[in-house]
Amino acid sequence: MTDEFGLTGQQQQDLQILVADYAVRLQEIAKLMSESGRKLSTTEPGDPYYWPLAQEVSATASASAGETVILLSEMREKIYTVLTADQRADIKRRIEERRAKCQPQAEVEQPAG
Secondary structure (H helix, E strand, C coil): CCHHHHHHHHHHHHHHHHHHHHHHHHHHHHHHHHHHHHHHHCCCCCCHHHHHHHHHHHHHHHHHHHHHHHHHHHHHHHHHHCHHHHHHHHHHHHHHHHHHCCCCCCCCCCCCC
């Protein structure tokens, strides 16, 4: 990425620190979700703790998803402060290009006849 966007040495260092700061918490959230899902998947539906556990896992998933969105939004905002306006525009353009590649192509209707 550093070569693609022409990041300076200082920008590279700032981004490494920034990503490292967020990576720890994001990994903790992923681990919590994995453990919760594993615990639920190994609990039998007839177990009296099954439904309370399902509700607990649901609440954990909801809170974790919300926290992840906030963390990623904060991280993105901070990343943008490190980048120049041209670098931000380049990233935006690349994201839009990738998004366009991922969208299904609209089918062209053939005239009846």
